[in-house]
Amino acid sequence: MIDLIVEIEISGLNCVVGKIIGNDYNDARFSYTVDYLQMEGSRPISLSLPLQTEAFSVHATRKFFEGLLPEGFIRKCVAKEVHADTNDYLNILAVLGNECLGAIRIVDNEAAIPVTSYKLLQDAEIKALAQEGATESVQLITKSHLSLTGASGKVGLYYEPESKKWFFPEGNAPSTHIVKQSHIRLKKIVANEQLCMLTAKNLGIEIPESFIVNVGSDNKEDILFATRRYDRKFDEDSAVLNGLRVPYRLHQEDFAQALGIAASDKYEKSGAAYLKRSMNILRSFSSDPITDQLKLWDICIFDYLAGNTDNHIKNLSLLYSKNLKSIRLAPAYDIVSTMVYDSSTEDMAMSIGGIYNINDIDRKAFEREALNVGLGKNMALKHFDKMVAGFCDAIDKASFTLMSQGFEYVDVIKQEILQKGGIRSYL
Structure with missing residues (x-):
């Protein structure tokens, strides 16, 4: 029952x-x-x-x-x-x-009520999370009774920036960060995602704060990707638990949920018009529909230029206010250049101008898509041209930032993005 x-x-x-x-x-x-x-x-x-x-x-x-x-x-x-x-x-x-x-x-109703607290994680436990792949993350997931969507190994943890300590949330304690493991099959994916996220930020796209966690190993793969949860917010009246301030939970739902589409159908099939339907959601329910439609448009342009063919509707979300009375487009997340991996598909998760294969998409396709989703052609193409013009400087700046942090190999990822992403057609 x-x-x-x-x-x-x-x-x-x-x-x-x-x-x-x-x-x-x-x-x-x-x-x-x-x-x-x-x-x-x-x-x-x-x-x-x-x-x-x-x-x-x-x-x-x-x-x-x-x-x-x-x-x-x-x-x-x-x-x-x-x-x-x-x-x-x-x-x-x-x-x-x-x-x-x-x-x-x-x-x-039948489960025991767990005690709410934050437990300090030792360095060895963080290192195990980076090194032991899905096994360690699954054990943490089940211990914390925490459910995070997606196909990669990820857990929710609490990060205290002043002490740079990580805590394990127990009971009803909210986490502050989503911590994702490096993918075994897709090499350097943590650096790839951070490079893409910083590049997007440099182009004016709103993203959550993120950083790479190096567990101190000589192995460059023993790293984690930490993203601050935009659905957790500290206020002046936040409670204190175990000496740590407790964030409020903000409600969110991804576009698959909002549209009543099963997670198994998150990749668009021919004629499903996911982008148009997502724009209609923003047009009808966003507290600032014009701004949010253009923000979503910019994310789609960036996915194309960076070569992110995993741009499905579960990687786009709506964020509610604390009292649930207003809805906005959530910051961009889970942006990775999939085209740098030979095993990845060349078909975008959402069509642009009726085209799925990233190699066949061009400015004309975006022009058609702008008309299809109900955006003004001139404004939409102005955003496209601005994104194209600024992409190289944005990725150079992001690459320099990461290289200065000791991740020298991001320059190789940058070159692969420039060679395999949609931006290559405009260089």
Whole structure:
């Protein structure tokens, strides 16, 4: 029997919004509680789950809540760790749902309530996370009851910048950073992502603060990628736990969840028009729709120029205000030049002007796409031309920054991006 409570943090307070009830994951359905529906100022937890008295369908329930879970190999490892069927997303979520992306929490009525605290991580534990791949991250994930989406090994930790110490969040303690491991198959991917993120920042794209964590080994692969969570925010009235300030949780949902699209369909198929539909979401729900549409447009241009063919709709999100009353496009994240790896696809995750293969996309394709998504052609192409004109200086500056930190090999990655990314057509 499935009987899970769904909570959301609103202005620092945990609020029960509904339940997921069913015999098992095959027939479980989410519904809002009467109390939440009658609460003044209540808001939907997803644009795909509007406020209503009726329970949502099995499919609508699964599309949103399964979107909170890790994907691929990591999900299989977690399922094995918790003795669950890989397809049983609710059994897995019952274990991991204590700390999700955004402000949602999934509470299992039958589970023991863990003690809320922050535990100092020793240097050896950080080093093990970098060296032992999925095994170590899965153990931390299940211990912390923390669910982070994506296919790579990642955990949520608390970072205290003054002492440069890392802490493990237990119970209801929020994390402040997402820490991602270097990918075994894709060499130098941590440096690749940081190079792309800094380049994007230099071009005016909003990104979360990120940095490379070197565990002190001579092996250049024994590094981690830490990203400050934009869905966690400190305020003047933040509580203190174990001598550490506790951030508020801000709600977020990715565009797959907002559009009611399953995580398994995050890559656009012919004619699905994901970018147009995402722009329509911003046009209808963003508190600043014009600004956010142009921000999303800039991200798409950058993905093309940098050669990021993994630009799927789970790598784009909406960020809610603390009281859930306003919605904005979240900062850009998970930007990697996939084209530098021979094993990666040349097809973009979202088409541009009806074209998927990055080698066939050009300025004309972006012109067609601008008209398709409802942007003014002149403004859209002005953004395109500005991004192209500034790309080389931006990546040079980002590369210099990382090389000065001791990552000399980023110059090789930079050259590969210039040779294999979309920018090569304009050099």
